[in-house]
Amino acid sequence: MKLYNYFRSSASFRVRIALALKGLSYDYLPVHLVKGEHKQESYAAIAPSRLVPTLELDDGRHLSQSMAIIEYLDEMHPQPRLLPLDPFRRAQVRSLAQLIACEIHPLNNLRVLKYLVRDLKVDEEAKNAWYRHWVRDGLEAFERELQQLPASTYCYGDQPTLADCCLVPQIFNGQRFNVDFGGLTRTMAAFDACMKHPAFQQAQPSACPDNEA
């Protein structure tokens, strides 16, 4: 398999975590978002949506959208499982993942921040306030959801799930913008547990070949 991705892209990071958890090897193909490589014809031919990540299967077919890719990997390579077998529990994990992927992250990705600055003439301080507002607001909702669940090491139970694949990149992003994580007890405990796991360390931006830090 090949993964078209960018070290700092949260959605790419999610898929790298899933691949690492499952011990699947892949070719890392960097797509430099800040240089606009995702909009070039060579990438657009592979990914009509021009977003990262894209997973290329060994037979040459492509898949996009990080959660769809991760569920595909989980169905094809079920060990270790990233979604519980029970339908209700599986829905709860998907719900946690979507709370991040549909409610927090979309408001803070690169193209949105660019629009705020370029089209709405928002200054640096207001842009950062926007960023922090949505991350904090969303993570508070996430924390309230976790508080309803039985005690666990990770977001949902004692093994990493799709929810952890989404949470960790969101925390990394929030750290870059100095988001206040105070009081997010369960959330940050899950994050800390993840960061002790070798798969999460292996997938993190600083471990990527295109890392610029």
Next chain:
Amino acid sequence: MKLYNYFRSSASFRVRIALALKGLSYDYLPVHLVKGEHKQESYAAIAPSRLVPTLELDDGRHLSQSMAIIEYLDEMHPQPRLLPLDPFRRAQVRSLAQLIACEIHPLNNLRVLKYLVRDLKVDEEAKNAWYRHWVRDGLEAFERELQQLPASTYCYGDQPTLADCCLVPQIFNGQRFNVDFGGLTRTMAAFDACMKHPAFQQAQPSACPDNEA
């Protein structure tokens, strides 16, 4: 089952479509977003994230996040299927749904538009331009994805899927803000096919008990 929802909420509309496609009956419990009913204690006790929709099962358990709810319904009530059985095809449908639910809709929901106006002091014209920009930009990506697929009645194949459950509410929203749908040939053909289907008609905002139109 009971569905806590709001007639104009896109995420609620998605779940109503899925319930209607499967012929499942439910109690319609309106939560008035504009009046802030989702933030009241009575609702927060049911939905810690304070978002709509929430599905209450007959045993009293709750599920949130529209795509997670729809996948749960599809697993528990598999006829008619809203996701193909083949893992790759299923991933393609999820990817289309997520292209709307993770890339377009989050930028245009009520709380985001409120933040633009209240915190960023964006005027009505710039707010509408923001809205139209993200819907148009996202639907162009969606259209490019559809153009890669074999000809079909709906978004993916000749039966409605999760992708159609997400597309139709997004088009409804876009219509309210006069988005230009020109050139979105496959997308709008799928929308038109959906709107000839009784389940989509039955689920639309104007057919809801809390409709204010």
